[in-house]
Amino acid sequence: MENVKEILAASIFEVFERMFFIFLEPGGPAPIPDCEAAIRFDGPRRGTMRILFTRPVARLMVRNLLGLDNGAVTEPHVADCVKEAANMVCGNFLVHLDATKTFTMTLPEFSARPGQPPDDRRGVVSFDFDCDAGKMRVELTMETGGRA
């Protein structure tokens, strides 16, 4: 699991720095998030990745990615960017985990009402981050089994 944590952290930093120009720092537990995107993957390992944001961070992602002023950012922009972030972090993580294996990913789903974290924390890797605009969290749930 330590290996998984290292790979996940590197994948998150790479996506946020390259695509969103956001430099994350490890942070304390996030306040109640405002939105999330979730994506499931299947293959040699099966699991779910959730990325939870406070609204200022989500809006900063949109502004940086699309070069928009804060006033021009809309809810559809936020939903699309948050979903694409989950798609990129998950895909990047799986390639770094084992590029010789084939994983399939679902389409990412956006929610403006994030669910509760899983009660059973076994197999869950989570990271909390700070950036200039606020906080975000990434949760990876790895299930046992998966497609051979």
Place this chain on the structure above:
Amino acid sequence: MSFNLLIVDDSSSMRSVVKKIVDLSGVGVNQLLEAENGRRALEVLGDNWVDAVILDINMPEMNGLELLQRMSEDALLKNIPVVMMTTEASEAHVKTAFELGAKGFIRKPFLPEEVRRMLLGVLGFDEKGDYGERQRDPGGVDF
């Protein structure tokens, strides 16, 4: 010289980012077309002359590899250069894409320069941005 390009990605944000990169690339663009999935891309390809396609994989309705398969089976579409631009970059995905005729593969997250360089390459520009050198000297083979 100006080109018609098609960007196929279900994320409107990613389509906007690629459009900006293309605008800044120095490539002359006549039309920058968009589609949000493979099925819609087939309609666009049926209605327009397209010089190159930038194609995501993970999309609803018809994914990028399915579109590539359909293009490879169509005499009018199979020679259009396609650059994959996707997070799904396992060795098997890359191999399948090239077997189906893709001319390039860019993994997300990408740097704008990677997209620019790949696009110039498939459109026949050399590394200095001169058009046609690459076509006149395929692979630098000395006869």
